[in-house]
Each structure stands twice: as C-alpha cells, then as structure tokens.
Amino acid sequence: MADVEATKSLSSLLNGIAQKMFYQNSEITEELLKDELFPELSQEDFRALHEKMKGLLKSIATADMDHAQLEAFLTAQTRKQGGVSAEQTAALARFWKNQRVRVRESLLAQSRWEPSLKALSWRVDLQAADSRGETSPSGPVAIMELELSRAGQDSEFLCLEFDEANVNQALRKMADIQDSIDRILHRP
Structure with missing residues (x-):
C-alpha cells in the first residue's frame, strides 16, 4: 500500500x-x-x-x-x-x-513570436507598353503579401512593393542573417 x-x-x-x-x-x-x-x-x-x-x-x-x-x-x-x-x-x-x-x-x-507569419504570396509585375509602344523606365516590381496572425485574432495582411534595388538589398540582408546564424552554430 x-x-x-x-x-x-x-x-x-x-x-x-x-x-x-x-x-x-x-x-x-x-x-x-x-x-x-x-x-x-x-x-x-x-x-x-x-x-x-x-x-x-x-x-x-x-x-x-x-x-x-x-x-x-x-x-x-x-x-x-x-x-x-x-x-x-x-x-x-x-x-x-x-x-x-x-x-x-x-x-x-x-x-512562437507574435504575430506569426501564416502565409506569404508574391509576384513580379512588369510594366506593359503604353499605347505608343513605350515602356515605363521603372522596371519590374516585386509585390509581396504577408498574412500575419496573432493567437485568437483575425489575420492582418501586409502588402510590400519592391523595386529591383530593394529586392537585392533584402536578399543581401537575408544572406547576412544566414551568415550570422551559421557563425553561431559552427563556433569552435
């Protein structure tokens, strides 16, 4: 017992x-x-x-x-x-x-961090030629839509627009972050 x-x-x-x-x-x-x-x-x-x-x-x-x-x-x-x-x-x-x-x-x-990323969608828009056959000098634009959610709440949507320079800058920042993570994980 x-x-x-x-x-x-x-x-x-x-x-x-x-x-x-x-x-x-x-x-x-x-x-x-x-x-x-x-x-x-x-x-x-x-x-x-x-x-x-x-x-x-x-x-x-x-x-x-x-x-x-x-x-x-x-x-x-x-x-x-x-x-x-x-x-x-x-x-x-x-x-x-x-x-x-x-x-x-x-x-x-x-x-988990709040808010969390629930979904991500993106596309690249190209400027079409106008009626005279000329295109805008702005070039392609990347559109990214983020769906953010908090526990128990409706999602929020964030729409971001990037030109080529901003896309390249974002990619460099992500590469820097990855390098930092790799350095931390592979410390002697």
Whole structure:
C-alpha cells in the first residue's frame, strides 16, 4: 500500500512540476507540492527530489524524446551514482507517455513570436507598353503579401512593393542573417 501511495505522490509531483514549468500555472509552488504530496520529507530532501525530477523533465522535454530515447536516457540515469530509482523511472516513463504531445504543444506555443507569419504570396509585375509602344523606365516590381496572425485574432495582411534595388538589398540582408546564424552554430 505504501508503494502505491509513493507512486501516486511521485506522479502528482511530476504533474505539478509540469503545470508550473510547461503550462505557466503560477498557483503551483514548491511549498504546495511538498505540503500536499510529501509532508513527511524534510525540506532539504524534498528540494533534492523536486530539483532532480524537474531537471529530468526538462531534459526529456527539451529533447522531445521518443520511447526508445526515453528508455535509453532513463536506463542511463538508473546507473548513475545518485540517479533515479526503478519507481521514479516508471513514473517518468508513464508521465511522458501521457503528456508528451501536450508538453510539446505548450513549448512550441511559448516559443512562437507574435504575430506569426501564416502565409506569404508574391509576384513580379512588369510594366506593359503604353499605347505608343513605350515602356515605363521603372522596371519590374516585386509585390509581396504577408498574412500575419496573432493567437485568437483575425489575420492582418501586409502588402510590400519592391523595386529591383530593394529586392537585392533584402536578399543581401537575408544572406547576412544566414551568415550570422551559421557563425553561431559552427563556433569552435
């Protein structure tokens, strides 16, 4: 019976940590979790358990582990000095199996910028000859339409018009951004 209660308390702890860490539920506090789930533990022992479970959940969620990755990760954790117990491993596996999709969606929603780009369309307009057969000296024009959306709101549309010089400038800026990203990712 004690094992069943311990397993329930551990599962509830994982859910409480997820509520705070992934779902931004500010009502869940470390003190509440300790008082409700592990009143018999000292503050120091509870804090160690809480931090261990929080760190493991963060690692699992950050890697968005599938079943095989999770199994390998948890097996490695059980072999570490001060690692996780078989009971903790089972609770983590059960939690992740049930919550993976929801946690992933929450993390994705938190990482999106607002407004987000929902759609993009573009075209190039060429000036046709006038009735005398002469064309305008302005040259081709690129028209870009962006559909921007915010959660729970109607989309907004932004229409941009570029001449050849503006297109070239935008392409150079995008190349600069890509170079910056590449430098950051390939740092020694």
